[in-house]
Amino acid sequence: MTKNNVIKPMTLAISTLALSVQMSIAGEAKFIEPPMVNIPAGTFHMGSDRGEKDEQPIRQVSVSAFQMGKYEVTVAEFEKFIKDTNYKMPDNCYQYVLGGANREVLASWDTNIYNFSKYHPVVCLPQKAAVAYAKWLSEKTGKNYRLPTEAEWEYTLRAGTRSRHFFGEDKQANKSCEYANVSEWYAKNMSASQFPGAYVRDVEQCSDNEATLSMVGLYKPNPFGVYDLVGNVMEYLADCYVDNYQNAPTDGSAVITKECKETVVRGGSWHWEPWPSSQRGSMSADFLGALEGFRLALDTGGKALPAQVGNKQFVKQLNLAQAKVKAKHKQNPAYPAAPRGLNSSITAKDKVLLTWQNNTEKFVTGYSVYRQDPMTNTTSAIAKGINSSSFIDKAPLKHNARYYVVALNNETESMKSTFVDSGFITEHTLPTKIEGEAYSYAQDIEVKYSVLEPEEDKIINSIGKNKSSYIVNIDKARIFSLDARVFHSGQEQQFEIWLGDTKLAAPKLSGERGWKTIKDLSIELPAGKHFITVKGEQDMFAVNWLDFKTI
Structure with a gap:
């Protein structure tokens, strides 16, 4: 990029007439000036x-x-803009971000399922509508x-910090529930009923007491005093994405x-784990979802001015609404931490x-x-509400099975x-053809369904950057032709196939994201019993099957 490709924020003169036009004859605000936080000048290291x-x-x-806006722009604020301008808003917003039976039901900014109150962030709007809102408010206020x-x-967001998150490193990500609405325990328990049939992520080891979108300002602010910079909604920014x-x-x-085909979004949302301070996202102009909102910046011409308190009536009503929600949060049950140190062994x-x-x-x-x-990707509770920290499965599966344990607080x-x-x-x-999930040994992998593979072949082994091993028996030394059905993230990568300590092959994956069949890999194997290991290079790498054929 050259200097011709960037713009510097422009400054408008502050009008002394703004206060006189803020109120209508009936006394109701025609627009709402948001509370703002003064951000001092400074230098920082951007990126990671x-x-x-x-x-x-x-x-x-x-x-x-x-x-910087103290909060994300709310429905109450945006509603004033729509009423005053009759701005034409799209109604093709994909609101069911977790999928499920209603995933094709589309909505607009005022009809989506997250429109819980006037004090929730406005969502289901394109970036250009956020730009138009800022321009309108500028005209109203001078x-x-x-x-x-x-x-x-x-x-x-960083507010002078250099760590992965402003509240700590990755290992401290469970602190995010103090500062943000992210995907966590409460969301896991509640979202399944709100989004029937949808896949709900297991993410942070904490509870923020909100299942989906939350009212603005419920959690702790960052060190500069700005709320919800992590989680809740992804925020549209002024930049084109590069x-x-x-x-x-x-x-x-x-x-x-x-x-400018894509614009930058930052901050993650309630749908995901907490994004690190440097993490970026992009949004194309032709897609409209329910995870995106925005907050405003106020150009002061580089001057450190006193923080703007905002419309007093709006702030008062918001504070009352926040207090009610926080009181409700206190009534929610406490969530235990996940049990640690789970081990398995086979008895005599x-x-x-x-x-x-x-x-x-x-x-x-x-x-x-x-x-x-x-092998069937089915999970069942084989013991409920036991009081000890041990259990014997007296009727185990004849092939490999996976176990996990949860702690209970009554029904929670x-x-x-x-x-x-x-x-x-x-x-x-x-x-033979080995299904990816028929591993002999694996660590930190996930057996799950693919939404892209045929109905009869959906169970996959999601390996990511980890590895999965398979014990194979070979009657005599020979060369095999191997076909591998694997998932490619879209970023160029390779995956590795090992025989014990020997790397047999490292085929490359390129092209569009999706499932690919790598064909006719020549693999020479000795007679006997051996470990064949598949190792991934990127987070989004999975194996559906490995087909060993004689030549």
Whole structure:
């Protein structure tokens, strides 16, 4: 990018007439000026060497003083804009972000299922509507409201920190529930009833007491005093999305390209785990979803002005609404931590003994044990409400099974413990087709359904950057032709196939994201019993099957 491709925020003169036009004859505000937080001028390191490639290279950026919206723009504020301008809003918003039976039901900003109150963030709007709102409010007030630039946004979020999150490193991500509405225990328990048939993620080991979108300002602010920068809604920014920071501006200005097909979004949402401070997202102009909202920046011409308190009636009503929700949060049951230290062993009588550490919370009322059959991807509770920290599966599956344990507070379940395998080994005699889920040993993998594969072949082994091993029997040394059905993330990568300590092959994956069949890999194997291991390179890597054929 050259200097011609960036713009610096412009400053409008503050009008002394703004107060006189703010109120209608009836006394109701025609527009709502938001409470703002003064962000001091400063310099920071933007990006991360630990993140994705689009977060690199790290560069030093200087940001002038400005003001950032204390909260995300709410339905109440946006409603004033619509009533005053009759702005035509789209009604093709994909509102059921978790899928389920109603995933094709579309909506608009005022008809979506997350329109819980006037004090929730407005969603189901395109970035251009957020820009139009800022322009309208600027005209009403004589001030320069606009969308924040990406540099301003990250600078505000970090608030002088250099850690992965402003509240700590990745291992402290469960602290996010103090500061943000993210995917966590409460969402896991509640979303299944709100989105029947949808897949609900297991994410953070904490509870923020909200299942989906929350009212603004319910949690702790960041060190600058800004709320909900992590979670709740992804926030539209002023920048066009570019997939790296090469030649990006260092003065805090926005990146503007000739063909701005995608704009930057930041902060993650209630639907995901907490995004690190450097994580970026993009949104195309032709897609409309319910996870995106925005907050405003106020251009002060680089001056450190006193923080704007905002419309007093709006702030008063918002504070009352927040207090009611917080009181309701206190009535929710406490969630135990996930049990730790789960181990399995096979007893002398071929039973499976499971042991784990007792939870320390006094409100824990027991434990439940679940068993997954990887070959059918079915999970069942084989013990409910037991009081001890051990259990014997007296009727284990004859092939490998996976177990996990949850702690209970009466009807409330903790998140899952780590998975452990039963230890019953599945062996495969070559030549044969080995299903990905028929592994002999694996760690930190997930057996689940693919939504893209044929109905009769949906069970997959999601390996990611981990590995999965298969014991094979070979009657005599020979060369096999191997076909592998694998999932490719869309970013160029390779996966590895190992025989013990020997790397047999490392085929490359490229092209569009999706399932691919890698064909006719030549694999020479000796006679005997061996471990064949498949290892991934990226988070989104999975194996459906491996087909060993004689040549």
